[in-house]
Amino acid sequence: MRIEGSSILVTGGSSGLGAACVQKLTGQGASVIIADLAPPREDAFGEFGERAIFARTDVTSEADLRAAIAAGENRFGPLRGAIACAGILHAERVLGREGPASLEAFRRVIEVNLVGTFNTVRLAAEAMARSQPLEAGLCGVVVMTSSVAALEGQIGQAAYSASKGGVAALTLPLARELGQHGIRVVSIAPGVFETPMMQNAPDKVRQSLIEQTPFPHRLGRPEEFAALVGHVFENEMLNGCVLRLDAALRMGPK
Numbered sequence: 001m002r003i004e005g006s007s008i009l010v011t012g013g014s015s016g017l018g019a020a021c022v023q024k025l026t027g028q029g030a031s032v033i034i035a036d037l038a039p040p041r042e043d044a045f046g047e048f049g050e051r052a053i054f055a056r057t058d059v060t061s062e063a064d065l066r067a068a069i070a071a072g073e074n075r076f077g078p079l080r081g082a083i084a085c086a087g088i089l090h091a092e093r094v095l096g097r098e099g100p101a102s103l104e105a106f107r108r109v110i111e112v113n114l115v116g117t118f119n120t121v122r123l124a125a126e127a128m129a130r131s132q133p134l135e136a137g138l139c140g141v142v143v144m145t146s147s148v149a150a151l152e153g154q155i156g157q158a159a160y161s162a163s164k165g166g167v168a169a170l171t172l173p174l175a176r177e178l179g180q181h182g183i184r185v186v187s188i189a190p191g192v193f194e195t196p197m198m199q200n201a202p203d204k205v206r207q208s209l210i211e212q213t214p215f216p217h218r219l220g221r222p223e224e225f226a227a228l229v230g231h232v233f234e235n236e237m238l239n240g241c242v243l244r245l246d247a248a249l250r251m252g253p254k
């Protein structure tokens, strides 16, 4: 799909990986709906000009997402892409010093990372499916954000890994079904990227993750994630898969 001229929803677009996608896509001539709980940084709109709008959205809310999609359709025309980046990190041992892990926290992580992603995809797909197909029957592209923690969850990552494993597992059934509507679905499983989410992790944890990353021996840059998202949009054969973007990182137990 051509990025230029397309209207694309980016959840979590105010920060980190999502914000890098917004920057890349608007830079290539797409129009973007930033759907996030928090607004983008103050100078963002100077940079994006008329090509981005912010819709305050909780991805777990049907009403919020419908409103964000409708605002985008009114302003930019048919929705052609959705990138689900909204997510939260949570670390807690199952059996901690103060007793078993919080069930409420587990539910919250699943609710935002997995249910919120599914909510985004189902409503974006509905909007894409009602649009006039482009070349070769294509109606839209969906990119979801999983994590290497879906496969190599560390101690303390039970909730986060379960949520990201759910996103990975959603990919194929969504691609199989939505292909009938001309929609491709791909997930990206990032290793460790330099974003506010990771900046908030304790130094010891960041350092250990860098040490476990074979080459390049550093955290990923958000623009490297955005570059892969751009490629997913442009390469029609990418569908129904989970792409690792991790510099050969295979996380150990801690």
Ligand SMILES: NC(=O)c1ccc[n+]([C@@H]2O[C@H](COP(=O)([O-])OP(=O)(O)OC[C@H]3O[C@@H](n4cnc5c(N)ncnc54)[C@H](O)[C@@H]3O)[C@@H](O)[C@H]2O)c1
Pocket (backbone or CB within 6 Å): 011, 012, 013, 014, 015, 016, 017, 018, 035, 036, 037, 038, 057, 058, 059, 060, 084, 085, 086, 087, 088, 089, 112, 113, 116, 145, 146, 147, 148, 189, 190, 191, 192, 193, 194, 195, 196, 197, 198
């Ligand atoms: N940074 C990494 O190393 C890394 C690695 C693997 C996967 N991921 C995943 O990538 C995605 C983006 O992470 P990031 O590092 O850019 O984090 P980030 O904290 O910088 O950005 C996440 C954004 O999501 C928004 N958000 C949180 N809850 C929301 C909700 N309920 N509704 C709408 N917006 C909400 C936040 O306001 C924030 O703007 C997340 O799903 C994360 O789990 C990140």
